[in-house]
Amino acid sequence: MTPAQDMNWSLEDMARYPFLSEVKDYVREEGPSIEELLEGDGWGPVRRRGKERVMEALEDGQVKIKSMRDEIDQENELFSYLISKMLVSSIGDDFLIRRYSLGEVERIVKELAREEKDEKLLNIAEELDIRSRKEDEDFAVFFAHFLENTERLRSPDWKLVNQDLKDGDVYLKKKKFIRLLKEKVFSSIHGDLPRPVSDIILKTFDRQMEEIREVLEDTRTELVDLDLGEVEDELFPPCIKNLLAAQKEGHNLSHEARFALTAFLRKVGLSEEEIISYFQEAPDFDRELASYQIEHIIGEISGTEYTPPGCALMRTNGICIDPDSLCEQEWMNHPLTYYSFKKRKEEESEGEDEEKEEDEG
Ligand code: SF4
Structure with missing residues (x-):
């Protein structure tokens, strides 16, 4: 039986999973000031990637996984998440917020599926307030946390009566465990948007917002006015x-x-x-x-x-x-x-x- 161990998250982990609690401390201690991030010449690639994330979510329904060769790439990826949240919040459109959140979640699920160590999945679950441990090949999830995070999953596969339930834990195979984490990741990203935005953010991203709005309207129209x-x-x-x-x-x-x-x-x-x-x-x-x-x-x-x-x-x-x-x-x-x-x-x-x-x- 393996419960989650304490984990020191790497910069790469934080870039892949920006909802981790350590991210806030890292950004505060190591990150640029808001002025630098918004206007500094060296932060141009981060701003561009931030916009790209939003565009990918809108156009393709998912943010693509970015390969990261070194710490600079990892930092850029992490800080670009902040930029995309600023952009989405500045526009504040519900359809955009939902589509962007789903786009990030699709990326994160792919990252989770690629994790080789189950220990890491347990630690991520813990970060998401889901109590779980590994037992043989299964992930045992505290049943109340199972229920809390499967409320919206209506297929019979997710009904409690159809689960392997022992001593207050629901036993899940890895794929299903990741599916459960996905629910929680979605509510954590979606629930955190829109964030408050300042005038300087609105002014800096005026042009980018215009471009995003155009794609937003095209995507919406595509889904609304079909013949x-x-x-x-x-x-x-x-x-x-x-x-x-x-x-x-x-x-x-x-x-x-x-x-x-x-x-x-x-x-x-x-x-x-x-x-x-x-x-x-x-x-x-x-x-x-x-x-x-x-x-x-x-x-x-x-x-x-x-x-x-x-x-x-x-x-x-x-x-x-x-x-x-x-x-x-x-x-x-x-x-x-x-x-x-x-x-x-x-x-x-x-x-x-x-x-x-x-x-x-
Ligand atoms: S079954 Fe429906 S929702 Fe699922 S992938 Fe196909 S079209 Fe999309």
Whole structure:
């Protein structure tokens, strides 16, 4: 049985996991002053990387892992995290804050999966206030901390009754343990934003904010104003097909699942009545309640039409179900991207068939 040992975090660890508590002390003791960071010539690469992190999160749905050769690279990476938080906070847009947080979390999960020593994962869990220890091949997590951090994970895989529970601990395999850490990392990054920003920060980043806003609007529009032609449900991504099947079989969908499903169906072009026709196949269908919920999501009641969640959030919510090989592509970051890709492929192959028929005719 191995509990977490006290750990001295290296600079490289802090750069990879900037939520570690030692980071604050390091920044205070070793970091540049805010003026130097914002205006100093030597800190240009840090400011550029800070903006790059935000752009990567917006455009690709994840911040890329940066290779760090020496301490200078490690410091730059660490301080660039501060810059990206300043940029995101200066804009203060909810969609940006969520997308940026998810982008950082996706990077961190990859880093965690690459860790060779389980001891390090235990120490990171401790930093995140998750009590855990290693027992044989499993990670034993204090059940109250398991419950606290799986609230949003609705798949049966995460229900307490389906866990290996002994003496108040839940036993998890490494992959699932990292998934649990991911939940906590997300709430710690997302919950820390937006940070207060000063006038000097707003003034310094005026141009960068403008550039980020442009990409932000493009990303938002991409997800909001799609024209995908005729709806073909056989081309829906696995997550949506599974949610529809679960709905049809009368399973009680979580709020997140119903939201994702309705917002997706709306974005691919279905009317309220058509969405209801999908929902009314459920045995416990309540037309009035369904209409109310759908009208809320499609903006009839709230005035805001909601955008369906991307893959990262679907995963966080435990409703990225049975992802297939297309889902595993590096650029796949949204169920709508999956669907529009499939639609495009189908149109291309129809076009080729027509050309062939013409040639043969
Ligand atoms: S990867 Fe994305 S598109 Fe694929 S199943 Fe998961 S959420 Fe759906």
